[in-house]
Amino acid sequence: MMPPDSRAGAWAQLRTGAARILRSSTFRLALLYVLLLSVSVAILLGYIYWSTAGYMDRQTTATIQAEIRGLAEQYRRRGLGGLTALITERVARDPVGASVYLLVDSGLERVVGNLDRWPPESPDADGWIGFRLREWGPARTEEHEARAQVFALRGGLRLLVGRDVRDLEATRALILDALTWGLAITAALALLGGWLMSAGLVRRLESINQTSREIMAGDLSRRIPLSGSGDDFDQLAASLNAMLDRIEQLMASVRQVSDNIAHDLRTPLTRLRNKLELLSAELSASGKAIDLAEETIGDAEEMLSTFNALLRIARIESGSRRAAFAEVDLAPLVQDVVELYEPLAAERGQQLIYSSAGPGRVFGDRDLLFQALANLVDNAIKYTPAGGEIQILVDAEPGGGARVEVADDGPGIPAELRDQVFRRFFRADDSRSTPGSGLGLSLVQAVVQLHRASIELSDHQPGLRVILRLGAGQSVDEPVRKLPA
Amino acid sequence: MRILLVEDDRQMADYLHKALAESGAVVDQAADGREGLLLAASGEYDVLILDRMLPGLDGLGIVRTLRASGNQTPVLFLSALGEVDDRVEGLRAGGDDYLIKPFAFSELQARVEALLRRGSPDAPETRLRVADLEMDLLKREVNRAGTQILLQPREFRLLECLMRHAGQVVTRTMLLEQVWDYHFDPQTNVIDVHISRLRGKIDKDFDAPLLQTVRGAGYMLRAA
Numbered sequence: 001m002m003p004p005d006s007r008a009g010a011w012a013q014l015r016t017g018a019a020r021i022l023r024s025s026t027f028r029l030a031l032l033y034v035l036l037l038s039v040s041v042a043i044l045l046g047y048i049y050w051s052t053a054g055y056m057d058r059q060t061t062a063t064i065q066a067e068i069r070g071l072a073e074q075y076r077r078r079g080l081g082g083l084t085a086l087i088t089e090r091v092a093r094d095p096v097g098a099s100v101y102l103l104v105d106s107g108l109e110r111v112v113g114n115l116d117r118w119p120p121e122s123p124d125a126d127g128w129i130g131f132r133l134r135e136w137g138p139a140r141t142e143e144h145e146a147r148a149q150v151f152a153l154r155g156g157l158r159l160l161v162g163r164d165v166r167d168l169e170a171t172r173a174l175i176l177d178a179l180t181w182g183l184a185i186t187a188a189l190a191l192l193g194g195w196l197m198s199a200g201l202v203r204r205l206e207s208i209n210q211t212s213r214e215i216m217a218g219d220l221s222r223r224i225p226l227s228g229s230g231d232d233f234d235q236l237a238a239s240l241n242a243m244l245d246r247i248e249q250l251m252a253s254v255r256q257v258s259d260n261i262a263h264d265l266r267t268p269l270t271r272l273r274n275k276l277e278l279l280s281a282e283l284s285a286s287g288k289a290i291d292l293a294e295e296t297i298g299d300a301e302e303m304l305s306t307f308n309a310l311l312r313i314a315r316i317e318s319g320s321r322r323a324a325f326a327e328v329d330l331a332p333l334v335q336d337v338v339e340l341y342e343p344l345a346a347e348r349g350q351q352l353i354y355s356s357a358g359p360g361r362v363f364g365d366r367d368l369l370f371q372a373l374a375n376l377v378d379n380a381i382k383y384t385p386a387g388g389e390i391q392i393l394v395d396a397e398p399g400g401g402a403r404v405e406v407a408d409d410g411p412g413i414p415a416e417l418r419d420q421v422f423r424r425f426f427r428a429d430d431s432r433s434t435p436g437s438g439l440g441l442s443l444v445q446a447v448v449q450l451h452r453a454s455i456e457l458s459d460h461q462p463g464l465r466v467i468l469r470l471g472a473g474q475s476v477d478e479p480v481r482k483l484p485a
Numbered sequence: 486m487r488i489l490l491v492e493d494d495r496q497m498a499d500y501l502h503k504a505l506a507e508s509g510a511v512v513d514q515a516a517d518g519r520e521g522l523l524l525a526a527s528g529e530y531d532v533l534i535l536d537r538m539l540p541g542l543d544g545l546g547i548v549r550t551l552r553a554s555g556n557q558t559p560v561l562f563l564s565a566l567g568e569v570d571d572r573v574e575g576l577r578a579g580g581d582d583y584l585i586k587p588f589a590f591s592e593l594q595a596r597v598e599a600l601l602r603r604g605s606p607d608a609p610e611t612r613l614r615v616a617d618l619e620m621d622l623l624k625r626e627v628n629r630a631g632t633q634i635l636l637q638p639r640e641f642r643l644l645e646c647l648m649r650h651a652g653q654v655v656t657r658t659m660l661l662e663q664v665w666d667y668h669f670d671p672q673t674n675v676i677d678v679h680i681s682r683l684r685g686k687i688d689k690d691f692d693a694p695l696l697q698t699v700r701g702a703g704y705m706l707r708a709a
Contacts, residue, residue: 266587267586270587270589271500271587273589274500274504274589277701278504278507280701281507294700294701301589304587336667339639340679341675343675343678343681343682344673344675367668367669368669370669371667371670374669374671374672378673378675379672381673382673437672
């Protein structure tokens, strides 16, 4: 049996899935299609109804008119006597038949016929009348629909000739029933088909969406899985993948250029620095020149550290260090970071507050994780004003792994800049007056990506909260997710 | 002090040769692995500086052969390979320290001096002493001129490292590696703040400062 929370989770997942299908354009298109189809089917069925029911109507009318013609012929030849005799004869021949006759005098009293009384309904211009007819026979309880034509004869007599249309009505109701159900079933089937079709399309689109989101989250190596059917979705996915390959190549070549510059300039720069050092040793006596030489050494150091950081990022991004991953406990590691930076914070009147809410077992590279966390704490110290407070928390993650939060009460980073801070050489202030190379967070991101971890910047109100989430298992090399079958 | 430098990059070798000679060492030079091994095997050197990638026989091979024949001369590897596992591999093969190219000469010099000191194995020390500063490694106590100085555990390790290398330059990177045991590049010079704290405890109330800053290189503990 599933545990209750996973069942609730599955239910929630199902609900969001259904909501996604309902929102999808495919499903909306399908709904429109269902509507159009239903209208067409309704028109078609309406025509069928009209032609069948109308045919039966016309048949009845024709029968009544034939009867009337017979009676009129008799009346013309033999007068009233002949007419009553014929009606009597017809009624006697078939007392409970479908034909209805009634001849009344001016006081509406029955002269002859198989109808009790003259119907109260008034006839239309052609003399047609529709009325309720009580069942013939001993029971005489049921009432049926009947149709008849009425005529005025000489001497205030009135004649009604008609038919019980019970069967006609029943048939008509049957046809109407069948047509209504037909329409309902058509709409239901079309709706179901639309749902299934949308679900299929939504699933395919969702896999593309999912991949896009992962790529936007920074993992440019992700590709959209193909279903292998070679359909238009596969073609779209293949085109997108080819586009991603191209983008990755371009980005790699841009990066390659900056890495090459860093690499090629590093050696002569180091030589320069070392020669300056030799020079300053020669100069040991004169104060002013040695100060200048040492300042120059400092400048060279700064450039070297920028180049080194660039190359370090490039090396981390190459992913080769993943082979050396091992289990790391984040709690002592973070404590070491805090311990290392505590004097620096204290010097600026800031407080570093460490707390641990759960075990921090993760899988990764100890030195790189230390580097990343040190950079985060370093940044927090740098951007928090004197007297500020920096909180560092280690906690276990519900799904395994752990997270580290570094929250300060400094000015924070505006939401629209949060994606940009990871770019190489990015500075929040355009003047580039703050110290540092602008590579600290790029390095953090390289470490995060190497660990397939996630980093999130949010508002600490006031200040910045950085949340680093790391996995516990060796699942860092899992293959590209397969398309759900 | 005799140093053997095995480096195939002519320019680098000449520069190092010159710089080391100027700091008072006698330097022999070899440009390939076999020649380097032959010279090193003579056992006349105090320190070997080996490039890891060499024609003929690579640095790792030289060290393995030397160690297998009982030669314990301290070895400093130079390498363009900066990965942690390369470093670990080098140290496992019998190297004593590892420096990634390009490096500042002062860093190399500090490490070579540290190796020279390590090269003379004494009986395990229980007390360290620099001028009137004393450290008892068993009781984990520090005294200066008879006054006890209270140190945090990390400050104790920092001071211990500096005292073990008394009279030598210790670079910030060496301190990070030996006291904090992490290989990383701090964005800010966090070490400086730790040093100034330590200085506040061991030097502030005394006449002669012991903890010196060596500009452009690192720190040194010595009697003034």
